[in-house]
Amino acid sequence: MKRGRVGSWGLALGLGFLWVPVxxxxxxxxxxxRIPFQWGGVSLRWFAALAANERLIEAxxxxxxxxxxxxxxxxxxxxxxxxxxxxxxxxxxxVLLGGLIGAPLVLPEVVTGLSLLLxxxxxxxxxxxxEGRGALTVLLAHGTLGAAYVAVVVQARLAGGERVLEEAAxxxxxxxxxxFCTVTLxxxxxxxxxxxxxxxxxxxxxxxxxxxxxxxxxxxxxxxLFSALRLGLTPEVNALGAVILLLAGALVGLAMLxxxxxxxxxxxxxG
Amino acid sequence: MADTLLEARGLxxxxxxxxxxxxxxxxxxxxxxxxLLGGSGSGKSTLLRLIAGLDAPDGGALFLDGRDITADPPxxxxxxxxxxxxxxxxxxxxxxNVGYGLRRVGVxxxxxxxxxxxxxxxxxxxxxxxxxxxxxxxxQRQRVALARSLVMRPRLLLLDEPLxxxxxxxxEQTGFELRALQRQTGAAFVMxxxxxxxxxxxxxxxxxxxxxxxxxxxxxxxxxxxPATAFVARFLGAANIVEPATLPLKPQVAGAAAYAxxxxxxxxxxxxxxxxxxxRAIRPSDHRTLGHxxxxxxxxxxxxxxxxxxxxxxxxxxxxxxxxxxxxxVHADDPMPEMGERVALAWDPDDLAxxxx
Amino acid sequence: xxxxxxxxxxxxxxxxFVAAPAVILLGxxxxxxxxxxxxxxxxxxxxxxxxxxxxxxxxLFEDEFYFDSLLRALRIATSTAALALLLGFPMxxxxxxxxxxxxxxxxxxxLLPFWTGFLLRxxxxxxxxxxQGLINGLLIGLGVVQEPLPLLYTEGAMLAGMLHAYLPFAxxxxxxALSRLDPVLEQAAxxxxxxxxxxFRTVTLxxxxxxxxAGFLLVFIPAAGEFxxxxxxxxxxxxxxxxxxxxxxxxxxxxxxxxxxxxxLLVLLILPIRLFQRLESRA
Numbered sequence: 001m002k003r004g005r006v007g008s009w010g011l012a013l014g015l016g017f018l019w020v021p022v023x024x025x026x027x028x029x030x031x032x033x034r035i036p037f038q039w040g041g042v043s044l045r046w047f048a049a050l051a052a053n054e055r056l057i058e059a060x061x062x063x064x065x066x067x068x069x070x071x072x073x074x075x076x077x078x079x080x081x082x083x084x085x086x087x088x089x090x091x092x093x094x095v096l097l098g099g100l101i102g103a104p105l106v107l108p109e110v111v112t113g114l115s116l117l118l119x120x121x122x123x124x125x126x127x128x129x130x131e132g133r134g135a136l137t138v139l140l141a142h143g144t145l146g147a148a149y150v151a152v153v154v155q156a157r158l159a160g161g162e163r164v165l166e167e168a169a170x171x172x173x174x175x176x177x178x179x180f181c182t183v184t185l186x187x188x189x190x191x192x193x194x195x196x197x198x199x200x201x202x203x204x205x206x207x208x209x210x211x212x213x214x215x216x217x218x219x220x221x222x223x224x225l226f227s228a229l230r231l232g233l234t235p236e237v238n239a240l241g242a243v244i245l246l247l248a249g250a251l252v253g254l255a256m257l258x259x260x261x262x263x264x265x266x267x268x269x270x271g
Numbered sequence: 272m273a274d275t276l277l278e279a280r281g282l283x284x285x286x287x288x289x290x291x292x293x294x295x296x297x298x299x300x301x302x303x304x305x306x307l308l309g310g311s312g313s314g315k316s317t318l319l320r321l322i323a324g325l326d327a328p329d330g331g332a333l334f335l336d337g338r339d340i341t342a343d344p345p346x347x348x349x350x351x352x353x354x355x356x357x358x359x360x361x362x363x364x365x366x367x368n369v370g371y372g373l374r375r376v377g378v379x380x381x382x383x384x385x386x387x388x389x390x391x392x393x394x395x396x397x398x399x400x401x402x403x404x405x406x407x408x409x410x411q412r413q414r415v416a417l418a419r420s421l422v423m424r425p426r427l428l429l430l431d432e433p434l435x436x437x438x439x440x441x442x443e444q445t446g447f448e449l450r451a452l453q454r455q456t457g458a459a460f461v462m463x464x465x466x467x468x469x470x471x472x473x474x475x476x477x478x479x480x481x482x483x484x485x486x487x488x489x490x491x492x493x494x495x496x497x498p499a500t501a502f503v504a505r506f507l508g509a510a511n512i513v514e515p516a517t518l519p520l521k522p523q524v525a526g527a528a529a530y531a532x533x534x535x536x537x538x539x540x541x542x543x544x545x546x547x548x549x550x551r552a553i554r555p556s557d558h559r560t561l562g563h564x565x566x567x568x569x570x571x572x573x574x575x576x577x578x579x580x581x582x583x584x585x586x587x588x589x590x591x592x593x594x595x596x597x598x599x600x601v602h603a604d605d606p607m608p609e610m611g612e613r614v615a616l617a618w619d620p621d622d623l624a625x626x627x628x
Numbered sequence: 629x630x631x632x633x634x635x636x637x638x639x640x641x642x643x644x645f646v647a648a649p650a651v652i653l654l655g656x657x658x659x660x661x662x663x664x665x666x667x668x669x670x671x672x673x674x675x676x677x678x679x680x681x682x683x684x685x686x687x688l689f690e691d692e693f694y695f696d697s698l699l700r701a702l703r704i705a706t707s708t709a710a711l712a713l714l715l716g717f718p719m720x721x722x723x724x725x726x727x728x729x730x731x732x733x734x735x736x737x738x739l740l741p742f743w744t745g746f747l748l749r750x751x752x753x754x755x756x757x758x759x760q761g762l763i764n765g766l767l768i769g770l771g772v773v774q775e776p777l778p779l780l781y782t783e784g785a786m787l788a789g790m791l792h793a794y795l796p797f798a799x800x801x802x803x804x805a806l807s808r809l810d811p812v813l814e815q816a817a818x819x820x821x822x823x824x825x826x827x828f829r830t831v832t833l834x835x836x837x838x839x840x841x842a843g844f845l846l847v848f849i850p851a852a853g854e855f856x857x858x859x860x861x862x863x864x865x866x867x868x869x870x871x872x873x874x875x876x877x878x879x880x881x882x883x884x885x886x887x888x889x890x891x892x893l894l895v896l897l898i899l900p901i902r903l904f905q906r907l908e909s910r911a
Contacts, residue, residue: 010718011723013715014719014795017792021749021792024755077637077641080637084635091635097638100642102905107853108852108853108893110874110890111653115649115653118652119644119648119649122648122652208856222746229860230859233751233754233755237748245744256732324819325819344823346818346822354815358812360817360835371830375822423820
């Protein structure tokens, strides 16, 4: 009907708006021209320039290490909090715990960044740790941010009344600990993995919080990119965009393939 | 024209390669209770949606009072539908739900309130107007849906499996109330159902659908006693389908490929005891009697294989020595055969309903 | 107790890095800026002497520069959220009504740009909008204009960037609300005499309202504190609070004033945040 067509046009418009800038960014990565977004024939020279840009490579490597550490930290804390919130009906301070773990989700980045920096400064003044600011403080801050996302994902996964499965395990002779390890934990794995990935990308993409809490030794990839963008665009940025889109696309494709394989497997069992 | 309210001519609907309705012709009379009976995929729900205008046919036409309404959108048709899920608006109160259609056609506010109260009284929901649908029981929700359609005073009300979502205990009573409402309002009711008992109990006329075609239209008595095809016979209560080739049947009707024989019409006779004795008589008033001799025109031998207790009767499956099996019901008051017992089966030739080839 | 083994580290972490920062932020906002490292005097001095003041908050109210930056941020966040709903609603509706098998792919198409790096996408907008950019190049090449149009560093460029960054946040809750909606309800409305427009207005829209509000807030809240996009694409004067806070902190090194701005922003966002959390807990 008519409204269906309006919706389809809206979808086409929206997807166009989302994708055209991204695709142009990637397309012009292969242009030889020195000026970004100008076509000067096909060339891979900007990918070569990117590979030779030591400052960028170094920052990227640091970002990846911070993101991996922060995501792991987030998975542990967020996973534990999400599990407690979903499975332990009432315990002292449950509401407060839920509010605290979720707070970074709804706070503006500038507020989170500034308040965490002030906390690190106060902590150092009181205890001498963390000594100065840099990669470690960025990792701690990103871990806190990521834990909020992991907790939400885990809580949603466990909320589906699958408690009965644990009870079935215990009925079959498993102790609470064995039941947790053999039933609940496997149930949580997809949520933990999804949460880890979310926290990882969040950390890789964050500029604001990192800028506040970082120090001279903690220049991450977004910080390098931001100063480059402020000074003016270079075609290396296009090349980097192409590389990241390729990686992200490959990851999403892989995840979809894995999901499909699992679904086919599940159907095989069902039929 | 006076005795046709709605007419479908050559109505066809395709879904991809599948034919949901195949050039269907149908006439519904004013003020009758009409049942569309069929299994899933028979096209009965598709037909209902076409009449309501929620779906458009690929061919054919629909006439209401002789006027072509095929191209009319659902909101412009004086035909209303009660959905199987009831489709009550969760964000509106009962009264707002019932008044929804009145607001759409711009009925004055005072008149609205009066008609809402009237419709709620009709379905015995007085005083529940302020409730939200999710605070009602299943039976109450069904009545709200009914009131919401009836308040529009439709000439034709469509009901999609109106009793399917109710508890078994509520179904019978609600069915009687539906009948009463239909008589009271004078509207024609067209009900879709897959439950033959529901159709037989409620409808003035029944249309049996199979594979997008009408296979038989008639009163409940007609379709029950004189099914037109083997499908109708089976669908309306597990009749035996017997073929003249395998059984010695008299009389044979020209053109009949098979016969339907209702299980309660078979007489069982115990064989090999001290004396042969009658075992069955589900219709105690049946005055027809059959001889006890082992051979006869409508008489075969078999062994009792299965038994299913049904309260007022018991169903037996008797494997015939000539091959195949017949289903037989024995009234609870009558003597029962034993499992594995050898029995003779006989029936009155008049109880055979010839089925078209 | 095994539970304590899990709860104690979680509580310790949350108290140290979520609860304490909020208290410290408020504390520093009451403190004073000094020359030193760190460049502020806390409100409680040596020997537990109170030396704090509400001076920073007074400055926010007295100096129009700060007050306007807060209002401006709210206005920009409102425009962004409204635009995101306007574009996101038909998108979510089309996805929710698409065949089941295709919905996952369409959602992935909405989310994938989100994973390609936020700064890189803003870089793409710079490349499109600046004076030597693709759009101006095209316009001049086609002879539509002689001189490049000033596209970059405008409110329009900033809103385009904000919309690009936050559109998926609006589409997701809208999709969740619309895909839960039973299409039979709209059919029932039409059966009762509602035209498609009336059925949409009286049934679909009110039932999707929680999703609409959630989508609005999910864009509005982060957009109100946004720093990067106004900095890279927006005009160089008339700054929103995110940029002002950043300036106070990094350029003027007035940490207490930056903290006061953060507290003020939080106070303004408390109502929307609480509303959002209520919606989430009900869903």
